Amino acid sequence: MAPKHSHRFVEEYDGMVAFGFSRDVDEKTLMVYLQKFSDDALLKVLIPRLSNSEMETLFELLSDLMRKHLSDNEYHTHFLKEEGHSH
Secondary structure: OOOOOOOHHHHHOOOOOOOOOOHHHHHHHHHHHHHHHOOHHHHHHHHHHOOHHHHHHHHHHHHHHHHHHOOHHHHHHHHOOOOOOOO
16 A cells, blocks of 8 residues: 655755745745654654643644645645545
């Protein structure tokens, strides 16, 4: 079975990583940071060090952003990786 998740952007992007330069560079920088942040090895070190409050804050921020910017169908397709989901 092929993996459902991908982190190719961080592996292939060779442009500028800086924030505040331009909207385009900011978007690409955020993609790089988020993909690096979600690396299994990093999360295994970082997550146990987070307080309950920090974990709750991060979880709520990510959940709120998805609720605000994704349709139900996009959430199921792109986050949950459910095939053939339509609403």
